[in-house]
Amino acid sequence: MQPASELSQFAADVLHGLSARPKHLSSKYFYDDEGSRLFQEIMRLPEYYLTACEKEIFETQTEGIFAAFANCSNTFDLIELGAGDGTKTAILVSHFLKRNADITYSPIDISQEALDALSEKFTAEFPSLRMQPRRGDYFDILRSLKNGGGRRKVLLFLGSNIGNFTREQSVTFFQDLRKVMNPNDLLFIGFDLQKDPHVIVRAYDDSQGVTARFNLNLLTRINRELGGNFDLTKWTHYAIYRPTEFSARSFLISHEQHNVRIDALDRTFQFDRWEAVFMEISQKYSLSMIESLAADSGFAIKQNFFDSKNYYCDSLWQLTE
Numbered sequence: 001m002q003p004a005s006e007l008s009q010f011a012a013d014v015l016h017g018l019s020a021r022p023k024h025l026s027s028k029y030f031y032d033d034e035g036s037r038l039f040q041e042i043m044r045l046p047e048y049y050l051t052a053c054e055k056e057i058f059e060t061q062t063e064g065i066f067a068a069f070a071n072c073s074n075t076f077d078l079i080e081l082g083a084g085d086g087t088k089t090a091i092l093v094s095h096f097l098k099r100n101a102d103i104t105y106s107p108i109d110i111s112q113e114a115l116d117a118l119s120e121k122f123t124a125e126f127p128s129l130r131m132q133p134r135r136g137d138y139f140d141i142l143r144s145l146k147n148g149g150g151r152r153k154v155l156l157f158l159g160s161n162i163g164n165f166t167r168e169q170s171v172t173f174f175q176d177l178r179k180v181m182n183p184n185d186l187l188f189i190g191f192d193l194q195k196d197p198h199v200i201v202r203a204y205d206d207s208q209g210v211t212a213r214f215n216l217n218l219l220t221r222i223n224r225e226l227g228g229n230f231d232l233t234k235w236t237h238y239a240i241y242r243p244t245e246f247s248a249r250s251f252l253i254s255h256e257q258h259n260v261r262i263d264a265l266d267r268t269f270q271f272d273r274w275e276a277v278f279m280e281i282s283q284k285y286s287l288s289m290i291e292s293l294a295a296d297s298g299f300a301i302k303q304n305f306f307d308s309k310n311y312y313c314d315s316l317w318q319l320t321e
């Protein structure tokens, strides 16, 4: 069960989104326990290249990443925003521990189930690692970590999670992160790069239909948490790539005209035949976009790490004065 304040924010956002034209829902609500499980399934799909690319970067360039994080002192706290199952981070942690780094790991996630699974796995694999898993909103938690005993922080925001934000939201997000960072702290961000649009569309419209289930799960969540009566058989997942804006977008399409009642909102919404509800944006980046995002948010790029296909970039940022 979610805390009441979060539930009412969810209710308010659903009301706002379904009252808008075109209608939309926010992808930030995808990650209930079932959504987190489905996303882990997505990460194992052959079409979803993002995870494999980031994993390749971590596996082949661990020493370079460690050298850049350590920056003359191998004492630092790793804080991961949206840790999920932590599989990729485990590659880094394993290497850092072998190099006798004095680190703590604080995974932050909205799903308690995902955090529990991660904690269990890391405790078994790295018995000596100090861990502080936290469930909840990034910023509430980050504020509480601001002066964390004077230890240096390396914030991780991996998996191209940033792609779900508009440019404006991204700058606000990075500026907010900057406020809780000290001058020597670092920010490590995963960006999915621009590439052949066919490759991108396949990643968001997989042949096994896992992405479709992931998208539809938000309707199930509304049914359960807000007393909705969405009939999932009336909806299809539809994904496109807009090459002029370098963004993948996903929609749920209503096959027939019908009404949906949502008790918590005390409202009924009408959907037309073939009406689309906009669900998610997944932005793809060029290096100049990454540079200008950093500059506009008060950061400078310290070092970029790429996979062998140049599909993906993990970018390490430091604060500018």
Ligand code: AVJ
Residues within 6 Å of the ligand: 042, 050, 159, 160, 161, 162, 163, 164, 203, 204, 211, 214, 280, 281, 282
């Ligand atoms: C977790 C936001 C990085 O946009 O690629 C995967 C979510 N959506 N398939 C992405 C997602 C559909 C994913 N992120």
